[in-house]
Amino acid sequence: MSATILVRDxxxxxxxxxxxxxxxxxxSLSIERGxxxxxxxxxxxxxxxxxxxxxxxxxxxxGEYLLEGTAVSRxxxxxxxxxxxxxxxxxxxxxxxxxxxxxxxxxxLPLLYDRRRRIADPRGSATSALQRVGLGDRLDHxxxxxxxxxxxxxxxxxxxxxxxxxxxxxxxxxxxxxxxxLEVLSVLQQLNDEGMTIVVVTHENEVAAYAGRVVELRDGxxxxxxPVEGRRHAATDLSQIYGGER
Amino acid sequence: MRGRKLxxxxxxxIVRNPMRSLLTMLGIIIGVCSVIALMALGEGSQRDIEExxxxxxTNLLIVRPGSTHMGGVRGGAGTLGSLSMADAERxxxxxxxxxxxxxxxxxxxxxxxGGNNWNTGVFxxxxxxxQIRNYRLExxxxxxxxxxxxxxxxxxxGRTVADELFGGENPVGARxxxxxxxxxxxxxxxxxxxxxxxxxxxxxxxxxxTTVLYRLGDGRTVRSIVASAVSAGAMESAKDEIRDILRxxxxxxxxxxxxxxxxxxxxxxxxxxxVTGTLTLLLTSIAGVSLLVGxxxxxxxxxVSVTERTREIxxxxxxxxxxxxxxxxxxxxAAVLSLFGGILGIAAGLGLAWGLYVVAGMSxxxxxxxxxxxxxxxxxxxxxxxxxxxxxxxxxNPIDALRFE
Ligand SMILES: Nc1ncnc2c1ncn2[C@@H]1O[C@H](COP(=O)(O)OP(=O)(O)OP(=O)(O)O)[C@@H](O)[C@H]1O
Ligand SMILES: [Mg+2]
Numbered sequence: 294m295s296a297t298i299l300v301r302d303x304x305x306x307x308x309x310x311x312x313x314x315x316x317x318x319x320x321s322l323s324i325e326r327g328x329x330x331x332x333x334x335x336x337x338x339x340x341x342x343x344x345x346x347x348x349x350x351x352x353x354x355x356g357e358y359l360l361e362g363t364a365v366s367r368x369x370x371x372x373x374x375x376x377x378x379x380x381x382x383x384x385x386x387x388x389x390x391x392x393x394x395x396x397x398x399x400x401x402l403p404l405l406y407d408r409r410r411r412i413a414d415p416r417g418s419a420t421s422a423l424q425r426v427g428l429g430d431r432l433d434h435x436x437x438x439x440x441x442x443x444x445x446x447x448x449x450x451x452x453x454x455x456x457x458x459x460x461x462x463x464x465x466x467x468x469x470x471x472x473x474x475l476e477v478l479s480v481l482q483q484l485n486d487e488g489m490t491i492v493v494v495t496h497e498n499e500v501a502a503y504a505g506r507v508v509e510l511r512d513g514x515x516x517x518x519x520p521v522e523g524r525r526h527a528a529t530d531l532s533q534i535y536g537g538e539r
Numbered sequence: 540m541r542g543r544k545l546x547x548x549x550x551x552x553i554v555r556n557p558m559r560s561l562l563t564m565l566g567i568i569i570g571v572c573s574v575i576a577l578m579a580l581g582e583g584s585q586r587d588i589e590e591x592x593x594x595x596x597t598n599l600l601i602v603r604p605g606s607t608h609m610g611g612v613r614g615g616a617g618t619l620g621s622l623s624m625a626d627a628e629r630x631x632x633x634x635x636x637x638x639x640x641x642x643x644x645x646x647x648x649x650x651x652x653g654g655n656n657w658n659t660g661v662f663x664x665x666x667x668x669x670q671i672r673n674y675r676l677e678x679x680x681x682x683x684x685x686x687x688x689x690x691x692x693x694x695x696x697g698r699t700v701a702d703e704l705f706g707g708e709n710p711v712g713a714r715x716x717x718x719x720x721x722x723x724x725x726x727x728x729x730x731x732x733x734x735x736x737x738x739x740x741x742x743x744x745x746x747x748x749t750t751v752l753y754r755l756g757d758g759r760t761v762r763s764i765v766a767s768a769v770s771a772g773a774m775e776s777a778k779d780e781i782r783d784i785l786r787x788x789x790x791x792x793x794x795x796x797x798x799x800x801x802x803x804x805x806x807x808x809x810x811x812x813x814v815t816g817t818l819t820l821l822l823t824s825i826a827g828v829s830l831l832v833g834x835x836x837x838x839x840x841x842x843v844s845v846t847e848r849t850r851e852i853x854x855x856x857x858x859x860x861x862x863x864x865x866x867x868x869x870x871x872x873a874a875v876l877s878l879f880g881g882i883l884g885i886a887a888g889l890g891l892a893w894g895l896y897v898v899a900g901m902s903x904x905x906x907x908x909x910x911x912x913x914x915x916x917x918x919x920x921x922x923x924x925x926x927x928x929x930x931x932x933x934x935x936n937p938i939d940a941l942r943f944e
Contacts, residue, residue, distance in 0.1 A: 350857055351938040371861045377937075378859020389854050389941060393555070403858040405544060451858065 570829020873925020
């Protein structure tokens with residue numbers, strides 16, 4: 294079976310005037326369909342940069358990136374847009390919701406660009422995506438009327454509404470308390486059980502414990518790449534810790 | 540569905556910033572407003588001119604005697620043998636492109652009625668004259684075939700003459716003296732107003748051609764012959780026909796220069812069109828300049844808007860908007876902004892023209908085509924000036940747009 298994500302010798306160099314910042318210095322990585330990968334590393338190690346490349350938001354300086362067998366780096370802007378729309382759900386480190394726009398409309402946004410009309414009922418799908426992240430009662434709230442955790446969950450709903458093959462989440466639990474963190478992780482694990490490939494950036498070991506595999510970066514290189522022993526199950530933990538209150 | 544959403548988004552972004560949108564649209568509003576108002580006034584005065592030209596007569600042709608031509612020294616009009624009643628008769632019998640022919644014998648004379656007197660032009664004319672010159676009777680009757688044969692002393696008064704001599708009374712049946720010859724008033728003409736040249740077309744008396752020629756005039760001099768062509772398209776053929784018939788009637792040798800001249804209405808029309816042409820040019824340049832200024836205003840605000848909403852653009856690109864989608868979104872926004880301004884401008888322009896009509900009594904004509912053109916034009920201006928900002932938005936790199944602060 295071919296890898297969903299395959300990168301070889303990926304580098305990304307930022308040029309700021311005369312200074313060159315090497316954010317990625319040769320990353321090789323293969324992620325199979327249905328994996329749940331946690332990317333870890335210190336601040337500035339290149340996690341977000343890697344995610345942006347994997348999410349087709351940024352182009353590598355050199356190296357190869359095959360997404361489901363397609364050499365993404367050779368595609369034009371329009372085809373890349375299609376790939377972002379159909380195959381990838383991206384959750385940003387800083388939410389990136391449209392201001393003055395309801396949660397429902399934010400989640401519907403990707404479906405506005407669903408050219409092949411893969412999703413028959415945009416409104417219904419957006420509603421159930423929000424229900425799935427526990428925001429069924431916040432459909433008409435605008436981002437500034439939602440807490441940080443709620444905004445994060447709207448962003449997750451927006452990522453999953455197109456039923457993408459891959460969800461890339463950059464610190465999806467960075468702003469959440471432990472209970473909401475567990476709820477978000479349980480949603481991600483459910484999606485993973487349904488066959489979605491999930492890549493999550495985190496710097497918390499507790500979060501990484503819910504993934505199947507950890508890739509640790511340092512200084513733009515892969516430092517370690519290992520499977521998680523004794524993987525935890527978020528739904529079980531939720532009902533054990535908060536069981537009675539649900 | 541997506542088109543409607545984009546339209547709605549564009550509309551929302553306009554109403555969310557009402558003050559800014561209004562200021563942006565101001566250039567377009569003022570431009571369209573002035574064009575619409577001036578167009579209404581221009582067409583109003585054009586219609587006035589056309590009505591005046593039409594009042595001269597329908598498809599009017601005027602024949603005057605030619606001027607002498609001896610060794611380069613030319614005399615004035617009429618120095619080369621006057622026209623005659625016979626000329627007019629031949630035209631009446633022989634011409635197929637003419638639907639009416641009349642002589643015009645003119646005598647300037649003092650007219651007395653009771654204690655009043657008035658100096659006016661007395662026109663000796665044929666029966667077809669009212670139809671050719673668009674005169675209609677207000678009261679009484681016109682003279683007939685027999686009056687012409689018998690040189691009857693009957694007169695039909697123009698409105699001005701009737702007012703000067705009789706005040707408010709009905710003059711029909713009254714007696715007047717023209718150069719001491721007694722006449723009976725048998726009719727009064729409906730007022731026609733000013734000619735395009737500014738003369739009073741109601742300051743005249745009509746009488747049978749023979750009466751004026753033999754009882755007031757010298758018995759020979761027919762000042763001009765007027766005729767109306769069967770249609771506007773037949774004017775040139777009618778002129779050729781008149782030329783052929785008159786050359787025969789006046790026994791001109793082949794090759795000799797015509798000893799008469801034919802004038803037609805198109806010369807007057809041309810003068811009127813020249814006025815309208817200048818007006819149109821003026822309007823077009825005002826429209827051009829104001830739409831240019833308005834368009835630049837829109838381009839400016841769209842550039843600001845694209846910069847302000849860089850993150851929004853980044854988000855849209857990140858969730859799968861194609862560059863083309865972003866381009867279309869901002870184009871629609873610019874077009875809607877411009878169209879909005881255009882519609883407000885049309886409303887303001889119609890209001891202004893209406894106000895001028897009510898307050899200053901200026902004549903205005905509202906032409907729906909102008910409104911349609913204005914709408915299309917402002918939409919096009921929005922698209923044209925919105926293209927550059929929209930392209931700038933569409934060419935953004937998603938990650939740079941998302942990072943933009
Ligand atoms: N647009 C950019 N221009 C210049 N340098 C950049 C840019 N983006 C990232 N970098 C640099 O690349 C390096 C990696 O940044 P990146 O954002 O990938 O780190 P990170 O691992 O996500 O850190 P954090 O955990 O703090 O989010 C950093 O040194 C950063 O300064
Ligand atoms: Mg980061």
